[in-house]
Amino acid sequence: MGDDVYVVGHKSPDTDTVVSAIVYAKIKGYTPVTQGAINEETAFVLDKFGVPVPGDLGGAEGKKLVLVDHNEASQAPDNIDKAEVVEIIDHHKMNFNYPDPIAIHVEPVGSTATILAKLYKDEVAKDKAMAGLLLGALLSDTVIFKSPTTTEEDKVVAAELAKIAGIDDIETFGIDVKKAKANISDKPIKDVVLADFKDFDFAGNKVGIGQTEVVDINDVYNRASEVMDFLNDLKGKEGYEMLIFVATDIIKEGSELYYAGDKAKMEKAFNTTIGDKSVWIDGLMSRKKQVVPVIDKTF
DSSP: OTTOEEEEOOSSOOHHHHHHHHHHHHHHTOEEEESSOOOHHHHHHHHHTTOOOOEEOOOOTTOEEEEESOOOGGGSOTTGGGSEEEEEEESSOOOOOOSSOOEEEEOOSSOHHHHHHHHTHHHHHTOHHHHHHHHHHHHHHTTTTTSTTOOHHHHHHHHHHHHHHTOSOHHHHHHHHHHTTTOOTTSOHHHHHHTTEEEEEETTEEEEEEEEEESOTHHHHTTHHHHHHHHHHHHHHHTOSEEEEEEEETTTTEEEEEEESOHHHHHHHHTSOOOSSEEEEETOOOHHHHTHHHHHHHO
16 A cells, blocks of 8 residues: 555545545546445446446555545544545535644535536546536535535536536436435435435534435425434434434425434524424525534534
8 A cells, every 4th residue: 555545535425525536536646435335326427427436445544545525533534543644625614633734725615526627627628527527526516506505616617517528408417416316215214314424523512414315305204204213213322412314305495404402402503493303494405504504503
């Protein structure tokens, strides 16, 4: 392994985190890896552009790492303290400590894919598959530009990537990407809740927030009791102060928030009356911008 550098995204890998690792590794001559299995949406994007799935990192001990699409210790590889982190590229808030100066590039845009497409414009312009991967990741993370994390830069970059990748209709492609993961009817509820799940430390409190995106919120309503049973069980077993599951309807443009924890904190965070199990919030599309900051503030 020696001088090998591994590019890795966060746990419960989504499309932006996997694609960012693949693209940056290819540009730099590094090795892309994941933390766990990829989801159906990511598989759809990789398959469409003929790109193989990266291998799993395993433990981080003794390895040189570039962290993409994350910087929080709770989302980083296990034993990260025994690895050498050489660089971070991300679009989330910073919560990172390290004893040595390293290269860190963070921008307030809708996806890490957007950052890479901007930084390495010349390389991407020569590679149709790379452009297609980045476009898929960008559309995934911005929920086809419906997320409040979306910036004008994301839209400009997406148009450029679409031309290179030969995608004539960006919105149709985006819907195809999102639909690849949207069917939850035949999945174990554990897989639904944990497929896109992140742990946070809010003032010393362990909080877990998962999210799924569907094209019909009734698919989630039909399994609401399973969702609540799983959240309550997980909270008890793993010592969470609060768990939130965000079920986002990309057509209706809103989310049902299921929770296990302090109801008063939820009501304060979202400034609304909340039921004992969940609440629908119109226009809520982004965990990063509309859930994490307000929950963090309440703690």
